[in-house]
Amino acid sequence: MKSRSFSTSSFSYKKSAEGLHQLLPDLTDVALNEEITSLQNLRIVNPVVDEENKYSLTDDGNDLRNMVLTMSVWGRQQMDDSANRASTQIVEPEKDASMSELIKYNEKLNEYI
Numbered sequence: 001m002k003s004r005s006f007s008t009s010s011f012s013y014k015k016s017a018e019g020l021h022q023l024l025p026d027l028t029d030v031a032l033n034e035e036i037t038s039l040q041n042l043r044i045v046n047p048v049v050d051e052e053n054k055y056s057l058t059d060d061g062n063d064l065r066n067m068v069l070t071m072s073v074w075g076r077q078q079m080d081d082s083a084n085r086a087s088t089q090i091v092e093p094e095k096d097a098s099m100s101e102l103i104k105y106n107e108k109l110n111e112y113i
Contacts, residue, residue: 019054019099023106069109076112 020032027035036055039045044061057065073090080087090108093101 019102022099022103068113072109072113 020036021027024032024035036045039061040047043058044064046056046058049055069092077087088108088111090112093105097105
């Protein structure tokens with residue numbers, strides 16, 4: 001089996017509403033606010049923004065995020081192994097990553113999720 005690594009460390013996955021629009025360009029302001037409210041009601045996203053006016057995940061939200069990412073990347077890599085293809089190495093961005101780095105990371109993850 002090929003050796004692969006990817007990080008699922010618990011970094012604070014924060015984004016302002018403006019930044020979220022860059023990641024989810026098809027959502028209107030109303031739809032984005034409804035999604036944020038839904039995630040807050042599920043206790044995945046903290047109900048208040050931080051001092052930088054950004055949303056953050058709750059501990060449970062971060063655990064869920066880590067589990068989904070880990071299982072998605074692992075599953076895709078297993079499929080690649082079965083087909084004798086080399087998988088792309090997925091490395092989670094640093095806590096202070098720029099929005100463009102996060103968008104690039106999100107696009108790469110979309111291949112796995």
